[in-house]
Amino acid sequence: MTSQNFKTPLRILVSPKSFIDLQNLINRESDLAIKLLNSEEQKPGVQFDAALISRDVTATSTKQKIIPSTQSFYDLLLNASDLKWVQLHSAGADRQIYLDLMKQGVTISGSSGVNAPIVMQTAITGILMLARHFPKMLQAQAERRWDSLINYPLPPDLSGQTAVIVGRGPIGSGIAKVLEVFGVKTILVGFNDALKEKNHSASNVIHISQMKQVLPQAQWLILACPLSKETRNLIDQSVIQLLPDAARIVNVARGEIICEAELITALQSKKLAGAYLDVFASEPLNANSPLWSMENIIVTPHSAGHSAGNESRVLELFVENLRLFASGQVLKNQIAA
Numbered sequence: 595m596t597s598q599n600f601k602t603p604l605r606i607l608v609s610p611k612s613f614i615d616l617q618n619l620i621n622r623e624s625d626l627a628i629k630l631l632n633s634e635e636q637k638p639g640v641q642f643d644a645a646l647i648s649r650d651v652t653a654t655s656t657k658q659k660i661i662p663s664t665q666s667f668y669d670l671l672l673n674a675s676d677l678k679w680v681q682l683h684s685a686g687a688d689r690q691i692y693l694d695l696m697k698q699g700v701t702i703s704g705s706s707g708v709n710a711p712i713v714m715q716t717a718i719t720g721i722l723m724l725a726r727h728f729p730k731m732l733q734a735q736a737e738r739r740w741d742s743l744i745n746y747p748l749p750p751d752l753s754g755q756t757a758v759i760v761g762r763g764p765i766g767s768g769i770a771k772v773l774e775v776f777g778v779k780t781i782l783v784g785f786n787d788a789l790k791e792k793n794h795s796a797s798n799v800i801h802i803s804q805m806k807q808v809l810p811q812a813q814w815l816i817l818a819c820p821l822s823k824e825t826r827n828l829i830d831q832s833v834i835q836l837l838p839d840a841a842r843i844v845n846v847a848r849g850e851i852i853c854e855a856e857l858i859t860a861l862q863s864k865k866l867a868g869a870y871l872d873v874f875a876s877e878p879l880n881a882n883s884p885l886w887s888m889e890n891i892i893v894t895p896h897s898a899g900h901s902a903g904n905e906s907r908v909l910e911l912f913v914e915n916l917r918l919f920a921s922g923q924v925l926k927n928q929i930a931a
Contacts, residue, residue, distance in 0.1 A: 602627070603627040603628055603629040604626075604627065604628050604629065604643050604644060604916070604919075604920060605629050605631060605641065605642035605643050605644075605676075606628055606629065606630050606631065606642060606643065606644050606645065606646065606916075607631045607633055607636065607640075607642045607644070607645035607646070607667075607670060607671075607674075608630055608631070608632070608633065608645070608646045608648070609632075609633050609634075609646075609648050609650050609651050609667070610632050610633065610634050611648065611650040612646060612648045612650070612905075612909065613630055613632050615905070615906070615909055616630060616646070616909055616912070616913075617630055619909055619910070619913050620913065620916075623913065623916075623917070626916060626917065626920060628916070633651075633666075633667050633670060636670055637670075638669045638670055638672075638673040639673050639674075640670060640673075640674065641674055641675065641676040641677075642674055642676060642677060643676055643677065643678055643679070644677070644678060644679040644680065644681070644916075644919060645670075645671055645674075645677065645679075645680045645681070646680075646681045646683075646908075646909075646912050647667070647680060647681065647682050647683060648683050648905065648908060648909075649683045649900075649904065649905060649908070651663075651664060651667050651683075652664055652683070652684075652689075656877035656878060656896070657688070657689050657690065657877065658876050658877060659877070659878065668691050671691070671695060671700075672691075672694065672695070677695075677698075677700055678700060678701060678919075679700065679701040679702075679703065679915075679919055679925070680692070680695060680700055680701070680702050680703075681703050681705075681908075681911070681912045681915055682702065682703065682704045682705060683705055683708075683904070683905075683908045684704060684705060684899075685704045685705055685706040685707070685708075685709075685710075685763075685820070685927075686704065686820055686821060686848065687702050687704055687929045688820075688821045688848065692929075696929075696931040697931075701925065701928060702928070702929045702931075703915055703925040703926065703927045703928045703929060704927045704929050705907075705908050705911055705927060706763065706764070706927045707763075707764045707927075708904060708907045708908055708911060709899035709900075709901065709904050709907075710763070710764035710765045710768060711764075711768065712898070712899050712900070712901040712903075712904065713765045713818070713846050713898045713899045714764075714765050714768035714769050714772065716846060716872065716894075716897075716898040716899070717765070717769050717816065717818065717844055717846045717870070717898065718769060718772050718773075720844055720846075720870030720872075720892055720894075721757075721769075721773070721814065721816075721842075721844055721870065723870070723892060724842050724844075724867075724868045724869075724870060724890065724892065725749060725752050726749055727743055727746075727749050727890075729868070729889065729890050729891070729892060730743075730746070730889070730890070731743070733889075751777075752773075752776045752777065752778055753776060753777030753778070754777060754778075754779075755778050755779070755813040755814065756778065756779045756780075756781065756811045756812050756813055756814070757769075757770070757773050757778050757779070757780050757781070757812060757813070757814035757815075757816055758780075758781045758783060758805065758808055758809060758811075758812040758814070758815050758816070759780055759781065759782050759783065759816045759818060760783045760802070760805070760815070760816065760817050760818065760819045760825075760828070760847075760851075761782075761783070761784075761817065761818035761819030761820075761847065762782045762783070762784040762799065763818065763819070765818040765846065766782060766816070766818035766819070767782065769816060769818060770782055770798075778814075779798075779811075780798055781798050781799075781800060781808050781811075781812070782796075782798060782799045782800070783799075783800055783801075783802055783804075783805050783819075784799060784800070784801060784802065785801070785802050785819075785824060786801070787801070789801035790803065790804075802824065805833075806833065806836055809833065809836035809837050810836055810837070810838060811838075812837055812838070812841060813838060813840075813841050813842065814841065814842055814843075814844065815829070815837060815841060815842075815843045815844070816843075816844040816845075816846075817829070817843070817844065817845040817846065817847040817851055817852070818846055818847055819847050819851070820847070820848070821847070821848035821850055821851060825847075825848075825851050826850050826851065827850065827851070827852075827853050828851050828852075829843070829851060829852040829853065829857070830853040830856050831853070831856040831859070831860070834856065834857070834860045834865065834866065835865070837865075837866070839864075839865060840864075840866070840867040841866055841867065842866060842867055842868045842869060842870075843857065843866060843869045843870075843871075844869065844870045844871075845869070845870070845871050845872060845873055846870075846872045846873065846898040847873065848873050849871075849873040849874035849875045849876070849877065850875055852875070854874065854875045857869070858883075858884055858885065858888075861885075861888055861891065862884070862888070867890060868889075868890030868891060868892075869890075869891050869892070870891075870892040870894075871885065871891070871892070871893055871894075872894045872895075872896055872897065872898040873896050873898075874896075877895075877896055878895065879893065879895070911926065911927075914926060915927075
């Protein structure tokens with residue numbers, strides 16, 4: 595394996611929480627010369643070559659609201675002129691700090707696939723809860739009411755329904771595989787221009803430019819794609835109106851992909867029968883948002899990918915990328931500037 599090209603140890607900025615676990619992993623890599631820097635012991639201006647933004651660094655910060663501990667870590671990054679690479683715990687790199695670093699020439703790599711099984715499981719949970727009218731039953735439980743589903747129009751079987759899933763990555767593909775077990779027809783929407791060709795092999799995969807053609811078939815519209823210029827405000831009133839009445843939307847992608855005000859209008863008018871939303875245009879979701887109290891809406895606080903096992907998987911990916919970085923190779927999940 596290619597040896598490290600640096601004459602001195604690679605200086606890596608990490609959080610106190612990741613420090614010990616990462617040190618143990620690196621100790622097994624005898625041919626890597628690494629010096630870990632505990633972020634809590636550093637001041638802006640300290641120099642390092644790379645950094646790991648682990649889940650505990652962003653913690654409860656959002657794109658709109660940054661807590662002090664997160665900002666302190668960001669300040670270290672922005673003031674390190676030697677910084678060449680930052681590894682993220684998340685798949686997406688749409689926070690402003692990442693965009694600013696890329697403008698400075700810093701390489702950013704994400705963790706696509708690390709939490710994909712968890713996000714997939716959460717999305718499936720939301721779909722099943724909506725399909726089986728759990729919001730109604732949980733409300734009855736909270737009010738100590740015995741209120742059988744037999745008192746209402748019964749939920750239709752999932753089998754035979756159609757789900758349009760925007761995003762063909764490990765999350766979208768994973769959701770499709772599980773839904774197909776339940777007898778749901780799935781249509782995956784991708785962004786690769788090759789999908790425009792009629793001779794591509796998968797019959798249930800289409801290009802984003804063809805999405806509107808299949809929406810009238812969809813009882814479920816599931817968002818599992820990155821935020822980009824192409825997907826920002828993708829789901830607006832014109833798209834929602836193409837869905838059959840009483841369709842449902844699931845969003846485990848990014849809040850900005852949906853025009854939130856137009857979604858709320860469609861829910862209030864009963865054009866849509868419900869939604870599971872883990873992400874929102876502005877986070878945390880404002881306490882005055884009608885989404886909190888609407889019938890048949892499940893709201894979770896951007897938690898679809900949270901799991902105890904993610905941390906170790908991110909660290910393992912980081913060590914794998916350390917080897918690539920040290921030998922001057924393209925990083926796994928490297929994000930284009």
